[in-house]
Amino acid sequence: MSHYLSQTDNPVGSSVLLIDTHASIDAFLACADQRFRAAKNLLQCLSMMSVSSHDPHDLNAVCEASALLLQEACDVLGILTLPEESLH
Template sequence: MDRYLALKSNFTDTPVLFIDRRAAQQDLHHCAQQRLRAAADLLETLTCLNFRQADTKDTTHIIQALYLLVQDGCDLLENTRIQ
């Protein structure tokens, strides 16, 4: 197994963001939790908003931010071992 795993959220031909598989499992789990919590908090905030006056680009920006947070969190969780 390679030490570094490219995040699935990389959008370039040459990945630049990686997970260090030798990092402490607790640290990987904490990073995953942090990203997923940020996504959940953003979604909670969005439930209180009215999108009738939102610009299409704003919606795209929100979706992109949520995708990055959730995908990175999932990549991190997939690389933690239950002990």
């Protein structure tokens, strides 16, 4: 397996964003935790928005950012479920 794995949501099939499969477990967990918390905070902001007081683009931007952050966190955690011999 490659030292770097492509993230799921790379646009048009390009491998711009990569995950280092040789990173430490602590690094994977910290990275995923940061993204989960950021997505949670965005969704929390969304839950406090008033229907009448927000720009229609705000909803789309918050949802898109949350989805990207959650997918990145899931991709990083997915590395931890791969067989160990495929990571080295």
